[in-house]
Amino acid sequence: MMTDPIADMLTRIRNAVRVERPFVDMPMSKVKRGVADVLKREGYIWEWSEIEDSPINQLRVELKYGPNGEKVLQRLRRVSKPGRRIYAKAKELRPVLNGLGITVISTSHGVVSDREARQQNLGGEVLCEIW
Structure with a gap:
């Protein structure tokens, strides 16, 4: 049983970036899909996709690196x-x-970044900070 799936997602991404993997797979959920979508919109990852698997679908996140291999994701908290x-x-x-x-925020209109939340005048649960 996992008590904090979002922390697990961030840890998997953090570990994959540390060893410079091209992608990372994790169990799928709606909130994780929303966080991955925010990361794509903000330019921290290349793409995310859903992989059909049994018993639970997998979320594949394609990580982004700079032209000389520098890490785009420095810190996930x-x-x-x-x-x-x-x-x-x-x-x-x-x-x-x-x-x-x-800052990634879970609102009544879905998972959004802090910029989008300020533009739409939305508040909610502060999931994580990324830089």
Whole structure:
């Protein structure tokens, strides 16, 4: 039994980036799909895809590296945890590293980045910070 699947996703991505893997696979869920979609929209990964598998589908994330092999994903940090949920209103969302990073937020309109949440005036659970 896994208590925090989002932390597991971030750890799998962090470990794959550390050893410079081209992609990483993990069990699929709607929230993980939303986080992967935010990472793609913000330019941190190349692509994500769903792989049909039994008993549960897999989410494949194709990682992105610079032209000389430098890591695009420097740090992934889980903010809201199962033991302590962190919520923020749209006005309370501040840019990460003066706009160089993003905060991923789970809202009533799906999983979005902090930029999109401020534009749409949405608040919600702060899932993680990425830079």
